[in-house]
Amino acid sequence: MLGYIAKRLLQMIPTLIGVSILCFIIIHSVPGDPANLIAGVDATAEEIQIVKERLGLDRPLYEQYGSYVMGLLQGDMGKSLRSDRPVAEELLTRFPSTIMLTMLSVVVMVLVGLFAGIMSAIRPNSMRDNATMMVSLFGISMPVFWSGIMLILVFSYYLQWLPSGGSTQLKHYILPAIALGLSSSAVLARLTRSSILEVIHQDFIRTARAKGVREKLIIYKHTLKNALIPIITIVGLEFGHLLGGAVLTETVFSMNGIGRYIIQSIQFRDYPAIQGSILFVAAIFVIVNLVVDLCYGAVDPRIRYD
Amino acid sequence: MERKLLEIKGLKTYFYTDEGVVAAVDGVDISIRAGETVGIVGESGSGKSVTSLTAMRLTPGKVVEGSITFDGKEILGLSEEEMREIRGNEMAMIFQEPMTSLNPVFTIGDQIGEAVRIHRNYSKAQARARAVEMLKLVGIPRAEQIVDEYPHRLSGGMRQRVMIAMAMACDPKLLIADEPTTALDVTIQAQILDLMSELKASKGTAILLITHDLGVVAEMCDRVVVMYDGRVVEESDVVTLFTHPRHPYTQGLMKSMPTLDSEEKRLYSIKGSVPAQGSLRIGCSFAPRCEHAMAICREQSPPLQEIELGHFSRCFLHASAEGRTGHEPAVH
Numbered sequence: 001m002l003g004y005i006a007k008r009l010l011q012m013i014p015t016l017i018g019v020s021i022l023c024f025i026i027i028h029s030v031p032g033d034p035a036n037l038i039a040g041v042d043a044t045a046e047e048i049q050i051v052k053e054r055l056g057l058d059r060p061l062y063e064q065y066g067s068y069v070m071g072l073l074q075g076d077m078g079k080s081l082r083s084d085r086p087v088a089e090e091l092l093t094r095f096p097s098t099i100m101l102t103m104l105s106v107v108v109m110v111l112v113g114l115f116a117g118i119m120s121a122i123r124p125n126s127m128r129d130n131a132t133m134m135v136s137l138f139g140i141s142m143p144v145f146w147s148g149i150m151l152i153l154v155f156s157y158y159l160q161w162l163p164s165g166g167s168t169q170l171k172h173y174i175l176p177a178i179a180l181g182l183s184s185s186a187v188l189a190r191l192t193r194s195s196i197l198e199v200i201h202q203d204f205i206r207t208a209r210a211k212g213v214r215e216k217l218i219i220y221k222h223t224l225k226n227a228l229i230p231i232i233t234i235v236g237l238e239f240g241h242l243l244g245g246a247v248l249t250e251t252v253f254s255m256n257g258i259g260r261y262i263i264q265s266i267q268f269r270d271y272p273a274i275q276g277s278i279l280f281v282a283a284i285f286v287i288v289n290l291v292v293d294l295c296y297g298a299v300d301p302r303i304r305y306d
Numbered sequence: 307m308e309r310k311l312l313e314i315k316g317l318k319t320y321f322y323t324d325e326g327v328v329a330a331v332d333g334v335d336i337s338i339r340a341g342e343t344v345g346i347v348g349e350s351g352s353g354k355s356v357t358s359l360t361a362m363r364l365t366p367g368k369v370v371e372g373s374i375t376f377d378g379k380e381i382l383g384l385s386e387e388e389m390r391e392i393r394g395n396e397m398a399m400i401f402q403e404p405m406t407s408l409n410p411v412f413t414i415g416d417q418i419g420e421a422v423r424i425h426r427n428y429s430k431a432q433a434r435a436r437a438v439e440m441l442k443l444v445g446i447p448r449a450e451q452i453v454d455e456y457p458h459r460l461s462g463g464m465r466q467r468v469m470i471a472m473a474m475a476c477d478p479k480l481l482i483a484d485e486p487t488t489a490l491d492v493t494i495q496a497q498i499l500d501l502m503s504e505l506k507a508s509k510g511t512a513i514l515l516i517t518h519d520l521g522v523v524a525e526m527c528d529r530v531v532v533m534y535d536g537r538v539v540e541e542s543d544v545v546t547l548f549t550h551p552r553h554p555y556t557q558g559l560m561k562s563m564p565t566l567d568s569e570e571k572r573l574y575s576i577k578g579s580v581p582a583q584g585s586l587r588i589g590c591s592f593a594p595r596c597e598h599a600m601a602i603c604r605e606q607s608p609p610l611q612e613i614e615l616g617h618f619s620r621c622f623l624h625a626s627a628e629g630r631t632g633h634e635p636a637v638h
Binding site: 203211213214226299300 | 395472
């Protein structure tokens with residue numbers, strides 16, 4: 001088990017190297033130059049050239065990448081071109097807000113998605129089932145930024161129950177977490193439904209009924225634990241999706257998290273900041289995947305790690 | 307006469323499918339006395355499994371007619387809650403597929419102990435102790451360790467023993483065994499049958515054994531019910547059935563059993579196949595395959611008659627034979 005975890009953590013290294021190279025190539029092929037933005041609109045070609053030399057942007061790409069990786073290996077993610085502060089510091093101040101938002105969204109997703117899926121599966125093809133699945137189709141089709149704006153409109157503008165933006169208090173997180181979590185809960189509801197329906201026709205469910213187990217326990221104990229594997233997979237994948245979704249959500253709700261930081265960095269062509277944020281998010285995603293794989297073993301005794 | 311433990315009377319279980327109504331069980335009478343072993347024999351699709359599932363009220367089909375009394379209670383009229391108290395407690399069931407009939411994500415002990423936790427309010431520790439006791443009873447070695455194992459660590463034969471342990475955990479009065487040995491190797495089959503016989507002898511449990519294997523019937527049963535196309539075609543004690551089968555279908559079944567002293571090169575088989583379920587029954591449903599079929603067989607459905615004491619058969623041949631000798635058919 002520990003060996004497996006160590007192996008998986010080591011496998012993170014090539015993954016992250018791949019991510020950093022891809023990211024490096026993509027951001028440098030995007031038109032626009034941070035030197036222009038730093039030097040200002042009226043700057044002459046010489047002034048821009050001076051800024052480029054100072055930032056090392058005049059060197060060939062492989063040299064720039066090489067020095068970036070050297071820095072990373074020493075724990076240095078570089079300095080933001082925009083604020084001149086270390087990227088690592090910038091990320092760490094914004095990380096708690098983003099992870100809080102993501103976690104709350106996961107909670108919303110699991111609570112709503114699991115419950116809706118179970119309710120649907122208990123009476124397949126009933127009115128309740130069809131209604132739930134219709135709503136979830138609506139939820140899947142709805143873009144997060146749109147549902148976010150609708151939530152702001154209803155709960156902040158008309159009802160004035162909750163703030164429309166900010167990230168300092170818990171109440172700031174409620175609307176964004178709902179906006180983000182609901183869209184994913186629709187996917188989860190559909191998956192939970194089909195997964196439960198698949199298990200409930202298995203022989204061992206008939207065995208449990210023949211034992212006199214009550215229907216509630218049939219669903220929540222005998223069926224659900226068997227249906228959990230695909231559910232956990234989707235929760236893990238959606239976690240990554242939610243991290244990505246945080247980019248839009250944080251912008252809509254003006255929250256000071258990594259998502260909005262990435263958007264601002266891209267607008268400014270702040271290369272070290274973009275690199276650092278993407279790597280950071282990628283690392284979290286890889287770790288979440290490892291946790292998901294470990295959860296499989298906890299749920300299904302047939303899965304072993306060696 | 308001993309009191310009847312389970313009495314199924316005129317049972318009709320229908321399935322309402324998109325293609326129409328399927329009369330899987332179409333007027334079946336079966337009764338079992340306490341401590342007795344009754345076999346239900348028939349091909350796939352004869353309605354034997356549906357009959358047994360209906361007795362547990364676990365069939366997906368709908369009971370349209372008939373009554374099932376268990377231990378003096380009419381169970382078709384019980385609420386779901388009352389029925390749950392019987393299931394796994396007084397009436398238990400084991401199934402054909404031991405590989406898929408155990409829940410893969412719970413331990414053996416958890417699954418065996420569940421019945422006593424539900425029906426006898428045992429604590430976790432008591433239930434575990436009961437599970438170990440049951441595992442020992444069904445002859446599983448290292449019961450103390452196996453109790454905490456998951457089903458995938460056990461072989462098919464071991465899993466069927468676990469299923470039996472689970473079914474017997476509350477000392478049921480009736481054990482319904484739906485093809486308990488069909489999925490097992492021949493050597494393991496014998497062991498499982500021996501185990502069931504032992505448990506029956508020591509606990510006095512009545513067994514309703516559903517099988518298509520006449521060898522199993524001969525070894526285990528006191529009485530046999532032969533089913534064909536949703537109906538009982540013959541019923542008698544096991545010796546009579548094997549020595550003097552009366553219904554042409556039963557006779558065909560007996561002839562199609564391989565014997566060591568046979569001179570025949572090819573094994574006998576009944577011509578044709580089981581009629582498609584749901585087809586409208588006019589006349590005797592075995593008539594198209596019957597060597598003795600007469601005109602009347604295609605027009606009317608023969609009644610189940612008691613041709614000798616305790617020996618019932620559903621065939622017009624007996625009526626015509628008795629008509630010639632002048633015997634009145636005994637009243638059922």
